[in-house]
Amino acid sequence: MINQVEYRPLPQFRPALLILTTALVFKAVIPVSSKTVSSKEFPSIQLQCNAEQQPSLCAALAKALTARTPGREVSTSPIPETSEAALAQDPQTGLTVRYQEKTRTASWLSGQLFWQVKTGAPVEGPVVEFSVMDRDLQPDDMVPFADALIRASDLPL
Numbered sequence: 001m002i003n004q005v006e007y008r009p010l011p012q013f014r015p016a017l018l019i020l021t022t023a024l025v026f027k028a029v030i031p032v033s034s035k036t037v038s039s040k041e042f043p044s045i046q047l048q049c050n051a052e053q054q055p056s057l058c059a060a061l062a063k064a065l066t067a068r069t070p071g072r073e074v075s076t077s078p079i080p081e082t083s084e085a086a087l088a089q090d091p092q093t094g095l096t097v098r099y100q101e102k103t104r105t106a107s108w109l110s111g112q113l114f115w116q117v118k119t120g121a122p123v124e125g126p127v128v129e130f131s132v133m134d135r136d137l138q139p140d141d142m143v144p145f146a147d148a149l150i151r152a153s154d155l156p157l
Contacts, residue, residue: 045096
């Protein structure tokens with residue numbers, strides 16, 4: 001006995017559904033990124049970081065930014081007194097990046113980057129967490145944390 005398979009044509013998509021499906025696929029495959037800003041628009045980067053309380057992290061962030069942007073000057077400055085202050089303090093600085101710590105314990109750290117290109121709208125990066133299980137955080141641990149922050153934040157570098 002031979003089994004017969006019934007053939008049914010695929011249902012036709014309505015034009016509106018087809019457009020919506022195409023838009024969703026386009027959005028998923030080609031995400032909108034902050035990298036649409038030309039990196040030539042800013043010759044320098046200002047990193048705002050609390051170097052007094054987090055010297056190894058600020059140094060690691062500055063080093064990671066310098067490595068990702070050869071030929072650009074990366075300067076470090078303290079975070080302004082009011083956290084609500086605009087990121088870009090100097091319009092000549094093309095890109096301003098601010099590190100904001102969320103939580104810190106002896107073995108766990110979380111924080112995020114905020115950035116602004118010239119006088120554009122500020123952008124908030126995701127919160128990144130870093131922890132160790134068998135010891136306290138060490139200054140050398142800030143290097144992979146800084147790299148993860150920069151990668152996750154999708155800075156326009």
